[in-house]
Amino acid sequence: MPHTTKAAVLKPLEQIFPTEPTFVTDSEELREYLSSCNLKTQLVSNNSKIETAPENLENVVYLFTTFDYISWPFLERSFGKSRLLLIPLASFDPSLQAAIYTLDTIGHADFASSTRENETILNYLSQVTQPFRVSGAGCELVCELSEKIRLMKPKTEAALLRGEWEALGMWFETAILPDEENIFHPGHIVTGTFEATGAAVARHMQMPLVLTPTHRDAWALITQLHEERLFPLKVEIERSRIVDVKTATGESIRKELVQLTNERYDLALLEVAFSGNSKLSSDTLDWRINSVVNEGARGMHIGIGDGITGAHIDLIAPNALIEDF
DSSP states (O other), X not given: OOOOOHHHHHXXXXXXXXXXXXXXXXXXXXXXXXXXXXXXXXXXXXTOOOOSOGGGGSEEEEEOSSSTTOOHHHHHHHHTTSEEEEEOHHHHOOSXXXXXXXXXXXXXXXXXXXXXXXXXXXXXXXXXXXXXXXXXXXXXXXXXXXXXXXXXOOOSSSSOOTTOEEEGGGGXXXXXXXXXXXXXXXXXXXXXXXXXXXXXXXXXXXXXGGGHHHHHHHHHHHHHHHHTTOOSEEEEEEXXXXXXXXXXXXXXOHHHHHHHSOGGGXXXXXXXXXXXXXXXXXXTOOTTSXXXXXXXXXXXXXXXXXXXXXXXEEEEEETOEETTX
């Protein structure tokens, strides 16, 4: 018996879409679940254009569990004129359980307030010239930004325009990324202590098949740590590189993380991100499930690994906030 309710899912999505969206997926199991919740659904199959009336594709939530139907030609052919919200289950966990959790958690989200906070954070990071502090929830960090930083700019308006495509995470985070040509020149210098309440593990669609076990094994490690109640993790950072990670019992897991995320990077911070969704917190999130929505808790997360040559692991600290706010 499905516990997702149509009203709970659609209510927050009213801030994104002017009318009820169609939920598109490449999973027959998930399509059946969505239909049982009385949501409008379409199934992607055989890499062909979705056979539906044009008006039904004006507003689309696309939950993809594989990368088979995520090529640019297919997306353009099927959703070129759509308002398209992409939910990348394939990057995290393609299971039905993870999909249901993601949908249910979206029901707690406030896209409008999150995008307003995104704009505030974006403006701050674009203009700050002095080192600033991040504190709270066991974190004490000093951050200094270079004159030229590379920002993954988030959504600053909740609504999608016709023909606009965005992934779910764009409503929930403002990220500082390394230089594209030199990842060891991150544009940020972060030093201090970070306490991770939870984690998410992602892989990019470009990850070679031979390396996908790093993604699986990274999540297995996170799952084991939760089962053994070894969270929160205590993270020591020096000049944007993690020098140690200790469990709640004091055991170091740095070596394991290095192996899972490509030893070449040596746990350099490939992402420093601030999230602004105040409706998502440790009280509403389940850290035992690997989902993109868990990154959206108001606070900070740091990312190691690129998701291509090894797993991308986000360590998440809800309520770790920039002190000036």
